Amino acid sequence: MLIIPVFIVGCSASNAQHVTVLQNAKVWKGSCVVLPCKYTTGTVNTFVWFHNAVYQGNEFQGNIVYHSTNKDQVDELFANRVQYAGKETKDCAIKITNFQKEDEGRYQVRLYGTGFKWMSKNVTIEVSDTGPALEITNPTEIRESNSITLTCSINYYCPMDNIIWIGEVNGTSTPNVKYDLDGTRTSSSFTFSASWKDDKKNITCVIERGDGETGNKTIQLNVKHSPKNVQVLPNNATIKIQKSQPLTLTCSVESSNPPAYQITWYKDESLQNFNRGNEKEYQVTSSGTYLCKAKNTIDETTSKPVEVSVLHAPENVFIKKPDKIVEGMDILLTCSATANPPVFRYVWFKEGNECYNNTNNEFTISKIKENDSGTYTCLARNELNDTVSDEVVLDVTYAPRFPRVVLVLDGKTFDEEDVTLIEGDKVTFQCIVNSSNPDVSKYTFYKNNEEFKKYINRPIEAKDAGQYICEAQNTAGRTKSPGVYVDVHYPPNGVKIYTTSNIVQENQKIKLTCSSKSSKPKISRYEWYKNRVLFRNSTSEFFELWVEWTHTGSYSCKAFNVIGFTESQETKIIVQYAPRNVTLNILPGEHVTEHMDVKMTCTGKGNPDVGYTFYLNDVPLSSGYGFFSLYNVQVKDSGKYSCVAQNDVGPGISNVVYLHVSYSPTSIGKFASMAVFPFIALLIIIFLISNNESADNMGRQAQSMHGSIDQLNYASVKFPPAPAKRQINPPSANILFVFLIFIFLQYENIESSKRTNDESQDEIHYSVITNLKKKSANREYDPEVEYAKLRHS
Template sequence: MVSTRALSLLLVALLFSVQVVQNKADWGVTYTTAKICASNGSTVEMKCTYTYPAGYTVKEEFWCFQDDKDLKGNLDYKDRIQYNCTEKSCTMKMADLKWTDSREYRFRFITDKTEGKYTGVPGITLSITALQVEVTKIRVNESCTKAELKCKSSCTGDVSYVWLKNGKEVTEENPYITSLQFNDSICCALKGQGKYCSASLYAPKLPSVSVSPSAEIVEGSSVTLTCSSDANPAANYTWYKEGGQTPLSITKQLSFPSIQSSDSGVYNCTAENELGIRKSKHLLINVKYAPKLPSVSVSPSAEIVEGSSVTLTCSSDANPAANYTWYKEGLFLAWAPDGVHHFTSISPENRGNYSCKSENQYGQINSSPVFINVQYPPKLPSVSVSPSAEIVEGRSVTLTCSSDANPAASYTWYKEDEPLPVGPEGVHHFTSISSEDRGNYFCKSENQYGQINSSPVFINVQYAPKLLSVSVSPSAEIVEGSSVTLTCSSDANPAAKYTWYKENGHATLSEEQTLFFRSIQSSDSGQYYCITVKSLELKCSGYKFIDVKYAPKLPSVSVSPSAEIVEGSSVTLTCSSDANPEAKYTWYKEGEDSPKTSGHNFTISNIGAEHSGSYYCVAHNNRGTHNSTLQLTVVAGAWKVTAAGVTFAVLLSIIALSVFLWIWKRRSSKELSQPGNRAGNREQKQPQDQEDLQYASIHFPQIQADPLYSSIRGTQSHIHMKEQEVTEYTAVRFKRDDGALR
């Protein structure tokens, strides 16, 4: 069975996921949602569609409460709502939501017929909520606070929130884990309503402290110190007195019902909430009390600053009233019938002990002395450097700053406007000064009445050369003939002197900081370095390789074998050239457009007469080209001449033999064709035919002239003549023994 709780949860889910439809017959209103939750001051939209039977015409459409009256007639709504109604749909936009807007809203339409009125019931329930950020987990560090925050509201169902950090949306996570700095503030809002945020959470701001009364504090009077800080959640406060670790009070106010002189001192407070803690500035409490017998007071009773107006007042319980005389350091100063001595513009020279004498006809008594401490801002500081002579790297150096001031000044040393660690009594000490400490220094003298900077003093730290390096200009590819500069540089004070060398060379190339090549050559390629010497300490730079690029020089060409080139042999042509980057080679034969081959070598495996001629190779790289020519002559070998003679002799022998056999056969055929030779010779006919077949099977090889000897005209003419002679004999007729013509 399904539990009651499960049914309740299912019902809630259906309320937010299923459209609400109210209808009666063909009348109905469909709302896009049953409930809307929004923040105070935000804007919402309520949407619906509606249906009605045919034959009716809608005359009015509006949103209302249970009283079915148009909200636009309500003074509280007419300026905050807008309708956007089209055929069978209507949207109401409501702005500047108030707490009183939390209620049910319905849509109503009226047709042209009396009974044609309809209100969608139930309508849309609008809930106005206040968002609240809840801190669920937190860890406070000195630099920041890491917190887990959860956004809470009175909205029910599936509600989406967005988080805003310092006014910018950052995430939709809920809960949200983040790191907060002291100045960060964070809030949450309903999704889509980012500008209507919850109250922001933030750590306490710098607490402010005040004292009441703010005027002179007299012994025995009531004094209240108040600490306040802007924070959310609200801060808790704790009061401390300087030098004490125990809290004086854990309330916002620290009260003294009857303050005593022993309560004088420096006070501060801390403001703390769960997002962080901040400490206030110091508050000085200076309790004044009257001396017994005559009492002496100074006005103002607080600090006396140079140039201010100061009044000394002596009072005594006396009757009749006393007459008064003022003294400074025991010496007569002035008569003061009313006990008052006035300084119109007090100066540091007025600093000292003052006392008054109260007297009447019954006697006199001196007051205890009162010290007038004239306070003034620092005068122009004086600075000194020790040692005052030359400052060398690694030595101990002390900077001292002093200034006339009351109260005593505090000092801060600066290097080029960057503050240095604070030292005791205006001193900044370098245990082992370095080249990085070279520069202008000045000190600032200050107290609560003002501040003043000293004139700058230059600390010139001298040191041997270091970080020796070599640079080349131009830094791109170096081309033969161009201008090139090598520069040697180092960190040194005073400036170093340099000497230039080339690797494996002992000669000095230059004693300047730069080594200049007006028109660099390929021979200048190599490793360069510079050195500097100071105080018997030698520094050497690393090598800098100068790689000079240049076009191929005139190529050198050769043939192997270098002796007479004989037909049929293997020959290799070789080409080489000095170039940077390394050259590539292409071989050509004069008179031909297409290259023969690419590479250093061109090999002809079975050379013939047709290979004779001029060859040239082209050496090329990205800087240019250069070429050289080679003449190649091919001669016939002895074996070739001998072979030609043998071939000619065999050819003549074969021709002669052929002619002889042909003539013999013609004669034999003629004899056999005579009448006396035909009879009785049939037995011999078969052998004769066999003999003819034997001759028919003789094949003579074709004799081709070697291309190298195509110029031997005499032999060809002779052979042609023999062929003509044979042709002439084709007209001769012979008879065989059997009398047949052949």
């Protein structure tokens, strides 16, 4: 069989790409070949195919393979073997049949049109003695029930050839031809629904050529499927055996792809074991429904069940009892056993003595009691034999019996219905139980029906008074005791002292109250303290007090009962009163010289804070703090000084201090300098007019001055004002005397200024020179003379 395939490598274009043909092709001897050809130029009148053409004399020369308008020009080598194969306009394809070795070479098509001629590029055709192989393509994996399509193809196209499918698989085939300038290919598709039974079947693709030659390609189907026809052998619906007889079950699998699968055995729908590979057998030891499952990577398949009945006497005989057996309950005992044939008789025993015989495997004890406790067994009987169960112990439990509350204080036990304790006693509450099964697991105390947790060796408190019960609990139940009332005595608590007012004015009345939140027994007396010192006892919780300023202080109280006492915190009472003991002090003293600084201090005691006002001759000077200063004091500042201390309650008046301010030496010198020149003039006149009188007057004046010089320190000279347009007369002896006195005083004043303040204060005298009246009843006065006299003050 010689089949000539055509292998299309590609296409090339002629001048200006007006003609498109295959680039090359490969065929085999005796086959046919189609050479596709398309043109895109204008109207073509004739196209001619050449074999091995050469260009000579402005024209191509060679064997004419096909002439579209003149068949007579076809070379005899190709006569009757070439046909037009075009199917549409501008199609210049041809078909060459019975291709031979000498047909190898170059093929070109020449287009002739109005005003143009075109020549295509070469189509190289090679002839081979062996044909191309058929190719079958199929999916990488075929699974049962899937729709599968197989494709058989060959790389050439000859309309005379045909592809068919041969095999035991039912399906439909569809031929396909690829014929264009990109290449040629002949194929056929075969579609079928895969079955697990198709696994390992062969299917063949056959090409039937027009010359009678054939070619084929065979593949074996690999259909993936789950295990099939899984069954348990022996495949009987029910199998009966004696327990002493061996029985092996086999799990059989007809087909599986992939062949590796797992076997799993089940008994009564419960997984029994797990085997891998070819371990398909299972040893049966008991009755039940058995089946197996075979599983591979595709799926699993379950066999039909097989019933195996193993005949044996009762086995695994045991008694089921309730987890909790409490006195008074109805208790159900069940005798369980496996037997084939089934058990038909159950016999019950307590302590080895038969107590119940019945076909039923249940035994009920109504309202079980403590004396029902003991050891029980049951006997199971079938047609083969009897079997006795293991012993089961029934322990009848009951809740704690007869609990009671007991108090332990200093080793002494109190279990009366009423117990009296004193606050602070260390008490332990105990719950005593007559009996319990099982032992008590928990004790709970209740005070006034609320859980009470602090019941072990603790100081009792007043708030702990109340009725107590205890509850004893075990797994069978809980029981409460009768109530015990505990009364707790305690000293007064919450003792506080209250007053109608913490701030009160003197001579007002206040009420003090010593209050207690509670006391058991009642309070019998009270003690009152001021500044931690006892000042009163009473049986009343309050008393009244007319306050004086000395009552200011911190007050507290103690409340007593037969148990003890409790002291309150202190509360402070403040008594407000008007200033008292108001005192005015002056520094440096009451006698000062002008230009000195004087500081006055006023002090007094009062509540609330005191403000001070200073007075001079009852005229207010300054208000505010308790000090007042006079800087550069003047003679005019002399006078009567006092101060008043004042607060919200009232005033307080100080002592009166008289301040004396004397002229300083500087002032005296100033006055003297103003009068010295007039006196000199007067002195001259006096000497001219009356020498004798002047002498007498001066003598007397001198005597007077010398007589008082030890005591005279300060003096003031006052002259009456001169009358208007008064004529000045010569000074008389009296005027001269006054002048001398003034000079002497100036001297004495200067000398005294050298003394210390203390010395001058002890010896100060004051003098005033006043003018005398010009007329007197006893004496005649010269109307032209001014008279004066010196008066000490």
